[in-house]
Amino acid sequence: MAEMLTEENASKPATPSFRRGPNMIAVASGKGGVGKTWFSITLSHALAREGKKVLLFDGDLGLANIDVQLGLMPKRDLNDVIRGRLGLDKVIQEYEDGGFDIVAGRSGQASLSALPSQRLALLRDQLIEVAKNYDAVIIDLGAGVERNVRMLAASAAQTLLVVTDEPTSLTDAYAFIKLGSAAGQSKNVGVVVNQATSAVEGEKTYKTLLKACQNFLRLTPPLAGMVRLDPRVKETIRHQTPLLTRSPNTEAAEDVEKIARRVIKSIAETSKKAAQA
Numbered sequence: 001m002a003e004m005l006t007e008e009n010a011s012k013p014a015t016p017s018f019r020r021g022p023n024m025i026a027v028a029s030g031k032g033g034v035g036k037t038w039f040s041i042t043l044s045h046a047l048a049r050e051g052k053k054v055l056l057f058d059g060d061l062g063l064a065n066i067d068v069q070l071g072l073m074p075k076r077d078l079n080d081v082i083r084g085r086l087g088l089d090k091v092i093q094e095y096e097d098g099g100f101d102i103v104a105g106r107s108g109q110a111s112l113s114a115l116p117s118q119r120l121a122l123l124r125d126q127l128i129e130v131a132k133n134y135d136a137v138i139i140d141l142g143a144g145v146e147r148n149v150r151m152l153a154a155s156a157a158q159t160l161l162v163v164t165d166e167p168t169s170l171t172d173a174y175a176f177i178k179l180g181s182a183a184g185q186s187k188n189v190g191v192v193v194n195q196a197t198s199a200v201e202g203e204k205t206y207k208t209l210l211k212a213c214q215n216f217l218r219l220t221p222p223l224a225g226m227v228r229l230d231p232r233v234k235e236t237i238r239h240q241t242p243l244l245t246r247s248p249n250t251e252a253a254e255d256v257e258k259i260a261r262r263v264i265k266s267i268a269e270t271s272k273k274a275a276q277a
């Protein structure tokens, strides 16, 4: 992915992307309900189908729902880690249908969403350690721009920011990039346009966000990919079955697989830089 160094972020002591988990990808969105969890699951699945060893981490600390979309009943979850009962490695579960591993969160647990940053830093450090056992780690972040979300995003070498053509999705995504840019992190953000009704419409959505970033932040976040609006997505979520199991040949599946192949390339490049450093 293209990196653009502007004067603004050159002066900030940004952590080089390869010093963070080089194989860690955060999936973010300004606004909720854009398809972040669904995309994180499907991307993990696509990477697994390419033969990669993948961990999907439910980092939406307040509204965890990877388990819900997949119809899982986790016996252990992040709450056990936060409470110090178990190490992060002990709550990883195999998701056999998809061929990847999952760390489940817990929905509606106030102690998780309001985690003090020191606690979150410990969790992040454990995640970076665990990530060494994988080819790729996908983090499904909470919506919004609050500090905890940005801190988890900052542990990843790359962030995929999911947007739709809804105006609020775009303004919130812009806010995410703007706050990240203040912390010197925005050059590792790629945009995923989800629920695109056509390639032309998807391109338009991306351009709208891009123009705002160029005009006001002097940043050029690259387009990481587009995913078409596809009725099969809703259907498979209703059946609590992954899209790539139930409808592997549908449009949205093809789109995510394309993004997965790009992600594999960019992880390889980042890991190479990390090894040389």
Ligand SMILES: Nc1ncnc2c1ncn2[C@@H]1O[C@H](COP(=O)(O)OP(=O)(O)O)[C@@H](O)[C@H]1O
Pocket (backbone or CB within 6 Å): 029, 031, 032, 033, 034, 035, 036, 037, 038, 039, 194, 195, 196, 227, 228, 229, 230, 231, 233, 234, 237, 252
């Ligand atoms: N590409 C798509 N095509 C059609 N519907 C989609 C697509 N992506 C997401 N959705 C719909 O958006 C809803 C919200 O998805 P979810 O992953 O829960 O969002 P978030 O994690 O951002 O809150 C899903 O239930 C699904 O119906």
Ligand SMILES: [Mg+2]
Pocket (backbone or CB within 6 Å): 036, 037, 038, 060, 063, 065
């Ligand atoms: Mg979600």
